[in-house]
Amino acid sequence: MTSVHDGEATALGMAMEQSAGTVMIRAYVAPEQMGDWTIRVTAIEAQVEHATPGLQSYQLATDVYAEQQQARTWTVTLAIPRVLVAGKAVQLFNVVVGELPRLGFLTRFRLDALALPEDFGPGPGFGAAGIRQRLHRPHGPLLCRAMRPAVGVGTDTMVRLNRDVLNAGYHLVKDDEVQVFADNRAFRQHVEAMVAARDEAQAHSGERKGYLANLICEADELAERWDIVKTLGVDGVPMSPVLQGFSTLSMWRASGKCRSLPTTPSATC
Template identity: 55%
Template sequence: MSSAGLLVARDPALYAWDDALREQDYLFACYEITTTVDGHAAALGMAMEQSAATSHIAGYVEPTMLLGYSIRVRMVRSLGQAVPVVGSYQLDTPVYGAAAGAGAQRYQIELAVPLRLLAGKPAQLWNVVVGELPRLGYLTGFALLRADLPASFGPGPGFGAEALLAWSAHGAGPLLCRSMRPAVGVDEATMARLNHDVLLGGFDIVKDDELQVFADFATFASHVRAMLVARDAASAATGLRKRYIANLICEPWELAERWALVCELGVDGVLVAPWIQGMGTLLQLARQRRMPILAHNTLGELFSRNPGWRVAPAVLAQWLRVLGADLIVTDGDFGDTPGDADAQAALAAARAPQGECRAVLPILQGGKQPDGLPRYRAAIGSDAYMLIVASWVDHHPDGIATAAAQFRAAVDGQPAAG
């Protein structure tokens, strides 16, 4: 301990950045925290908590063993006073030191995380870069602002925006997709008719809703086959290839069998829920390069929506891209509410040049209508996006097929993107 009662590591050099270290061996994670202790002490505690907090055990552990495994503090910058988001508490462990009496202060901190701690595994990425940091009692505000994965961490999108835009009859976006609503209580034949008619009217794609539930494999298989029959009938009637994206949100023991089936039957794409199923599920399927993968946003806003306690949307988008997502979902009001810096940062993370890593196709959803098309284009900066539309076509007074045709006409009637 120091005379001020704040944490001092027994081996401070073990947790300090050294310019002699190789940057390519590290992931640089930038945090914004509010804390009741000095910012340097807080950063040191964060580094120790998430790597090698114990550097000496007599007869067993020496600090030289840990040189390549310790997280290093690279930067601490004061941002002034702040209002705590959550309460603080104190524990008697090496990463706490003694409590400080100062009011809450805000800091930006950069930690250098050895890539060997992550081992190329998505679960370990969460475990190390976030892990138990939010439970440190002296952190009263927490945000992971940046932690760019190297492209080598994952396969990247197997198909990406360019290939997906070819799903349009015109080879350009926006793609029109209807999510299968209502997600529950509708029999298979009715859902197949809904899909057929909206595709016949001019939509490019139908997708399972994330809330659809299949009690067993037989129910899932029957549903998928029925939706494919509807897809193929609409393709034959229009002379245009229509698409179907199947729901693979399921338990770990169900995934392999369901994945094998959709690959065998010729499903066009699948949706998974990385924030529920784990990002490793996305990585596992993406490595196979069988079909495009929609990384659904369900549960995701729990990580990002509170600005004082979160993982920034741009971080989540960049991770999904590197791990193999071909499509990701934008914020619910994206395209309707201008000037959302978080949403634009996430969009940039999904599309900005990153070596050979393909761009992800963004999805806009949530009450989208034909008269919003100029706003959606302005928000995206092009027509390279997918629109998921259900409410507008479902509630149209002239029926779903007519509504789909009108939305199709609105898309086709737009002036070419500049």
């Protein structure tokens, strides 16, 4: 990040803003109570090149700021206590980023990396081995084709495309992420047709085939669409944690509905 303060003051300010900034209130809070809830600064490194300002500055035109040094760029590493994030995706980003971009002394902020413990939050339910087992293909490449064109053609055309691709040797076909459905009724009709195409190709080829239905949708559509894909026997669904909420995947995972590892920008459940 780029800051008008020195590296130590910048790092401490960030740590205090995102954790227990007050560690002592006489007769109420003692420092020894707050150790588990405070972010620690583990590294501060000055960068040679100055970054171009990337945030709207909140600085005021006061004598205090006028006397401060020109903004400099620092790389800061913070250690966040696990109790502060509780293994939850939304809380993780709430703590890691949260209100940092609004701090008046920061003129640029970028999150470079997150190092998470292996047991943080829900993980993969079956991974590549499970996909191979589902498709009865223990060796060799797994070929998956995205629906093209994603929009602008009728269902009949999409059915023929999917069926022909699967008959030609592909193992999976998937809806494209930008496919759009006016409502859940249109979504059901599409999924029914694609599942039928998958089953026809499976019967024709004698091989197990798979179909992934696009589940990137509005929050009020998600539950019903999940029931649709589950009832109709879809093999998997792309979702977008960034658009639909970081906790969407963990919510389905906790209820036994989502069993795969998030990818970027979407995830397969």
